Amino acid sequence: MVAKTSILKELETIYGKSGNQLYVLYGRTDSEKEQLLKAFLSDKKYFYYRCRQASGQEQRKQMETEIRQKFSANITKHSYDEFFNRIKSGDASKLVVVIDEFQLIAKKDASFMESIEKLRMKRLYPGPVLILLCSSSVAWVEQEMPATLGEQSKRIDGKIKINPLNFLEVVRAFPQYQVSDCIRTYGVIGGVAGYINHWDQRVDLKTNICRNILNRNGYMHRAAEQLIAAELRELSVYETILYYIASGYDKLNELHLKTGYSRAKISVYMKNLGTFHIVEKETSFETGGWENTKKGVYRIKDNYVNFWFRFVYPHLSELYMMSPEQFYDAYITSGIDDYLERYFKEVCMEYVGLLNLIGKLPMKISKMGTWIGKEGNIDIIAQNSVRENIVGYCNWNQPEFTMEMKEELLKSMKQAKIDAKYFFLFSAKGFSEEIRQLAEEDTRYILVDMNEL
Template sequence: MIVKTAELKRLEALYEQNGNQLVFLYGKKDSEKSNLMKEFIKDKRFFFYHARRASEKAQLAMMGDEIARQYGVHLQEQTYREYFKRVKSNGPSKLVIVIQEAHHIMKKDETFWEAIVELKERKLYPGPVMIILTSSSIVWAEQTVLAEHSKMKQAFSDVHKMTDWSFLDVVRAFPEMSVSDTVSLYGVLGGVPGYLSRWNRKKNFKQNICDLVLTEGGYLYEAAENIISAELRELAVYNTILSTIASGKDKLNDLYEETGFSRAKISVYMKNLAQFDIIEKQQSVETGGMDQAKKGVYRISDTFVNFWYRFVYPHLSDLQILSASDFYDKYIAKNLDAYLNRYFIEVCKEYLSLLNQMKRLPIDISKMGSWIGKNGNIDIIAKSTDRRMIVGLCNWEKLVMTVDMLEELKKTMALARVSADHIYLFSAKAFDPQLVQLAKEDATLELIDMREL
């Protein structure tokens, strides 16, 4: 079981506060809300209910059965007000009430929310209580519960969206792995705790991909399409759009020409995917050469969805015929390093952010991103408020980072009209001896290898 310490500490701090608390915790299905709840309530008095997809009447009956069974009471009526009157902690300690996947109730029955508010206001249960509502429905949470004028939003003591883990979190969870192997893991599964907890530490990278992703019945075999279909209709349209973006056709006009959908239709579906944290619009860091930057570029932001639509979805016919091992060798192995370079860039950005927090950089970074050009990209541009700049180049794929690669970076910097005070070169494998010598002679040039990472 993987539980992030910071998430647990956040809940413990809320629990220690005086009075009653009403907490809303939401995030994707595999953000491991269940494990967090298990860890949080294990030494406390609690009532836990997992809401199902059910009718109003069936939902009431199921919760009533669990209340009656846990507290040994006879319920006079089947209402949420009655249920919350009958809960108890059997002592002075604060009672914790967890309603998991609460959207299954709240979408259909307004009386549940009314009872929750009364419970928080001590109208149903006199003792101290901490109420936690969780949901895996991100779209519902953000469009309904957290809408600008939502009365529900105002009632919560705390609202928290569970996000994916950072690379550092993944490193800490897999201390036995090399940094290189952890980058590969991170570039496929991202920082999703529910995925990471299924990774078999005794097997190598290929074996895990074959078992989890490429074998029918594997935990991630249908995960990507399930993520989309859980909240969005017309999976066929979304499949088409996502596979097109994953293939490198990442502008609206490219999507229009490739899919045959109208621009208006594409825009609507792209907006839906963005709200669901599946895609994002890439924004270049602003420079003097924005006329040379590509605009309107999209990419898949969900790491595993990106992997699936890049390597697996286009070849599903062969996945049915080939063995998982042969499929991996044919379609994944030869292109994996090129794919992983994007995630190595994200790791390098996180590294710079950590150094910045520790005041170990020559500038104080206030903004960091990439520059996507019509004729070349700059992996990292980090700016300070006084306009000083660090430029970074990240090499995951090539065996050796060379002086020629540095010179190519400088040409792209000229197009972007960027003047760097310092250049950081990151290489997953090695540096050319000539580049090493150059770095010794130039104090503004920094070489970072895997040992340093």
């Protein structure tokens, strides 16, 4: 089971503090929040309640039943005050109270948070207690929770977000895979723990995609659409927009022309998709070449949503008429490497950031990004506090990194109106002899083979 070990460490640190604490723990669907909680609670006294989609009255009945069963409690008043007055650890150890999907109560019953606050202030239970309010609704926690809870939100000690695994963590999750296999996997499913836990590193990319995505009984077969449907309505609009973004129409006017929706409507829907971390507006690294910069570019942020709408959604009819293997050969094989190029660049950028963190770059950088030009791009620009730059170029597809690629980078730098103190040249498949000789003669050029990642 893959889980964010950093989150477990953070929870243990909070648990070890004296007194009572109140935290919100949240992460997207398939973040494996529940598995993480099981690991954390394994050696502790706890009460765990999973909220239902129910009326306020029914929710209290369900919690009352579970408290009666767990604590053999005699409950006479059907209120949250009464419920939290009956919980206990049985000894001097700290009790952990977990209310999972708590937004289902908080949205409907104000008395719940009032009781939680009393519990935290030792007015209902005298012993030490850690209260974890958990949610799979990322947008609700980040956007709506303060308004829903009002003043009570200010009394929460902190929020802990379960983010997807970064690439380094994905590599650690698949010790049997080569780096190239990890990049391919990361490009398809990202760092979502639930997806990773269903991925079999004993078999190749095609087999995993066929089993988990293209097979109608596969764990991820409808995961992209379910992620969108869990929080949003009018799926026909959202899925139409996502299909065209995945197909390369990444500017507002292009989407307007392709979908027929007004620019104003698309902007509203883009904002909603951005709130749920499905789409993002890509901003170029700020340089002097603003007039040569491509502005207002949208892209699908979620790796698996991008994969689904790029390869599967356009050919859904064929998927039902073909075997998974036939579908893969017909519609995925020819385009997968071009698709993965973007994710190789993301991995290279993460690598530069990690080197900076551990002090292994030739200079300390303070910000990093990508420059998107009208005629060319700069994959990585990393800048220090006095505006000196490291630039990076990433070769995923071609047999080797060539001098022509280096010249292409210099041309893009001219358009962006920047210079560089160092050049990081990344390649998935090697370097030409000319490039190797250049790096030997000019120490500004640093070659990074994919396996070093």
